[in-house]
Amino acid sequence: MSTKTVKTLAFLAVVWTAGYAALYIGLVDQQGNQAPAWFVATYVGVLALAAAPLVAAGIGRRSTAGIIVGATILGLAALVGVLSIGLLLVPAFIMAIVVAATRPASTPALPI
Secondary structure, X not given: OOHHHHHHHHHHHHHHHXXXXXXXXXXXXXXXXXXXXXXXXXXXXXXXXXXXXXXXXXXXXXXXXXHHHHHHHHHHHHHHOOOOOHHHHHHHHHHHHHHHXXXXXXXXXXXX
């Protein structure tokens, strides 16, 4: 997979996560029984933390370990939110896994 494709996929995962966070905030705001503000702020903060390594990968500062941590956080956030709209995070989780599993074009393959 080309470097440009990996960067694009990383940015798509970030945009998807940001869209999910906006949708989540909108849904919580429209519900009659409000979730505690600290929970919503923490959840959105965790999503931002998970997206940070993907932003770095999108601009070329790739850290495979960071992307794996971010993908893990996205997966856990999807599980936490599964009772409402958490399953909408699964595409971002899959994109992050693909970005983490893809070797950068500048990294030579290990000799066999």
